[in-house]
Amino acid sequence: MHGRGRRARRVLAPTSLRIHAGESVAVVGRSGAGKSTLADIVLGLRPAADGGVAVSGEPWCGPSHRPERRRRRLVQGVPQDPAASFAPRSTVRRSIEQALRRLTGAAGGDAEAMIRRAAELAHLDLGLLDRRPAELSGGQAQRAAIARALAVEPAVLVADEPTSALDPETALSVSTALLAGVEAARIGMLLVTHDPELAARCSRTTTIVAPPAP
Numbered sequence: 001m002h003g004r005g006r007r008a009r010r011v012l013a014p015t016s017l018r019i020h021a022g023e024s025v026a027v028v029g030r031s032g033a034g035k036s037t038l039a040d041i042v043l044g045l046r047p048a049a050d051g052g053v054a055v056s057g058e059p060w061c062g063p064s065h066r067p068e069r070r071r072r073r074l075v076q077g078v079p080q081d082p083a084a085s086f087a088p089r090s091t092v093r094r095s096i097e098q099a100l101r102r103l104t105g106a107a108g109g110d111a112e113a114m115i116r117r118a119a120e121l122a123h124l125d126l127g128l129l130d131r132r133p134a135e136l137s138g139g140q141a142q143r144a145a146i147a148r149a150l151a152v153e154p155a156v157l158v159a160d161e162p163t164s165a166l167d168p169e170t171a172l173s174v175s176t177a178l179l180a181g182v183e184a185a186r187i188g189m190l191l192v193t194h195d196p197e198l199a200a201r202c203s204r205t206t207t208i209v210a211p212p213a214p
């Protein structure tokens with residue numbers, strides 16, 4: 001539902017989706033069909049009017065159930081505008097360290113090892129970890145955001161048009177890193193995209209259809 005009271009409107013038709021570990025599911029559909037709404041529900045940013053989301057067999061969120069703090073790391077997002085999702089004055093390493101401490105409690109050598117592994121999975125040059133977000137190209141910033149998401153070892157990644165702001169060549173290399181990263185780390189991914197070529201490189205595709213007008 002979007003809006004409240006008499007303005008409340010159902011914008012997502014009944015949708016059922018199961019994502020297995022290591023599987024990437026492309027979510028496609030025409031503009032306004034509800035793809036981003038579905039992504040926000042899975043991220044726990046927006047409650048579903050009914051139904052709910054389970055992660056690793058346990059309830060994650062529902063109409064009156066927000067994601068529990070201790071399980072927050074389980075579902076991570078890859079944003080459309082990665083540079084804006086990092087603290088501007090912190091280095092990428094510092095931002096990822098903070099996410100690790102907050103979501104997993106990891107610090108020191110353990111955190112360093114998790115950051116290095118995530119950077120490698122995201123094909124992020126290790127030297128870029130010590131830069132601030134404004135010192136990165138769009139593609140580098142998106143790899144950094146993917147590394148931050150992978151570092152906390154989630155069960156599910158939600159990527160809403162993660163390459164739409166990049167030029168075609170950079171988009172291809174970033175999406176290659178993203179798909180390889182989730183497969184190698186056995187993470188399930190819900191990937192919203194308008195790009196049929198990217199959708200075809202996912203494990204499978206599901207089409208969202210807008211609910212009939214009231």
Ligand SMILES: Nc1ncnc2c1ncn2[C@@H]1O[C@H](COP(=O)(O)OP(=O)(O)OP(=O)(O)O)[C@@H](O)[C@H]1O
Nearest residue numbers: 002003011029030031032033034035036037038194
């Ligand atoms: N905050 C909001 N308040 C009211 N209606 C909204 C809000 N956000 C989205 N909507 C409406 O919900 C419907 C689904 O929007 P959503 O952004 O999920 O579609 P989408 O499939 O991701 O579209 P696109 O491909 O254009 O990004 C649309 O009709 C949109 O106008």
